[in-house]
Amino acid sequence: MGQKIKSALEMALEKxxxxxxxxxxxxxxxxxxxxxxxxxxxxxxKSFDLTAALKEVPQKDLPAVIKGARETxxxxxxxxxxxxxxxxxxxxMEGLMLLTDNKQHLKEIFGEMEYLFQYYVQAVQQxxxxxxxxxxxxxxxxQHKLEQQLGVRVKVKAENRPEFQIEYQRALGQLNSQYEExxxxxxxxxxxxx
Numbered sequence: 001m002g003q004k005i006k007s008a009l010e011m012a013l014e015k016x017x018x019x020x021x022x023x024x025x026x027x028x029x030x031x032x033x034x035x036x037x038x039x040x041x042x043x044x045x046k047s048f049d050l051t052a053a054l055k056e057v058p059q060k061d062l063p064a065v066i067k068g069a070r071e072t073x074x075x076x077x078x079x080x081x082x083x084x085x086x087x088x089x090x091x092x093m094e095g096l097m098l099l100t101d102n103k104q105h106l107k108e109i110f111g112e113m114e115y116l117f118q119y120y121v122q123a124v125q126q127x128x129x130x131x132x133x134x135x136x137x138x139x140x141x142x143q144h145k146l147e148q149q150l151g152v153r154v155k156v157k158a159e160n161r162p163e164f165q166i167e168y169q170r171a172l173g174q175l176n177s178q179y180e181e182x183x184x185x186x187x188x189x190x191x192x193x194x
Contacts, residue, residue, distance in 0.1 A: 027061075027064075028064040031057075031061050031064035031065050031068065032064050032065070032067050032068030032071075033068060034065055034068065035064065035065035035066060035067060035068025035069035035070075035072070036068040036069065036071065036072040037068075038050055038053050038054075038065070038068075038069055039068070039069040039070075039072035039073050039092075039095055040072055042069075042091070042095045043072075043073075043076060043088060043091050043092060043095065050069070050095060050098050051098055054066075054098070054099075066099050066194060067194075069095065069099060070096065070099055070190075070191065070194045073092040073093075073095045073096045073099075074092070074096075074187045074190060074191070076088050076089070076092045077089050077092050077093070077113070077183065077187065078183075079117070079120050079176055079179045079180065079183065080117045080120060080121060081124065086117070089113075089117070093110050093113075096190060096194065099194055100193055100194050102193050105193050106190065106193050106194075109186055109189050109190055109193070112186060113183070113186050116179070116182055116183065116186070120175075120179050123175055123179075124172065124175065127168065127171045127172055127175055128168060130171065131164055131167040131168040131171055132158045132159060132164060132168075134167055135158040135161055135163050135164040135167060136158045138163065139156050139158060139161065139163075142156075143155075143156050
């Protein structure tokens, strides 16, 4: 009866007490987290001065902070399906530029990414039009029969039909999968620069 009930934290600490944990790994993880937090602040606030924050970091700690910031910026670069994502992409690229002295090489990669994004926007428009056209063709017969039954002209908007949403989302998923692959290749190239 005199046995103490242990919290989950106490049990976890007891189990890991004998593990050899490299203190530098823990420090690096904390520094990466700090870099990640700063990148998130930079993305959210135009008033956050990332350059000034990085200048306060001791030189020996800078690689881990930069790694954390880099990964946060790269995670936030996505196929630009709307204006908010386009703005986030631009801001993330601006942040990545602050992390390196090799700006010219990074500009080249970003130029290729922008080109990819332009094609993506065009491809999304084509996918939308193709899905709409496919559903409109399937609905044309049903619309004609309905008009004959009712004796009045009926207008069915393909975009409002569940079939359109299913068709469009399927095709968009395939498109996103392809573009994610290309985008990941470019992100790896950015990692090689930083």
